[in-house]
Amino acid sequence: MSEHHTYKKIEMVGSSKHSIEDAIENALAECKKSIKNMDWFEVVETRGHIVNGAVGHYQVTLKIGFKIEAS
Numbered sequence: 001m002s003e004h005h006t007y008k009k010i011e012m013v014g015s016s017k018h019s020i021e022d023a024i025e026n027a028l029a030e031c032k033k034s035i036k037n038m039d040w041f042e043v044v045e046t047r048g049h050i051v052n053g054a055v056g057h058y059q060v061t062l063k064i065g066f067k068i069e070a071s
Contacts, residue, residue, distance in 0.1 A: 007039065027064075040064075046060050
């Protein structure tokens with residue numbers, strides 16, 4: 001194995017009716033179904049969907065970093 005690691009970043013948007021934290025967890029849960037070696041995430045945008053003047057959904061854009069296998 002080399003002395004360095006190589007990473008790739010993808011962008012995901014998670015949503016939740018309950019909280020920003022749930023939106024993050026939902027995005028990570030979906031991502032782990034197809035991405036291995038997830039290592040970190042960065043919240044790059046937070047927004048929401050308004051329904052009848054109240055929060056309908058929290059929406060969080062994440063950049064998720066994962067290590068390229070064998071790097």
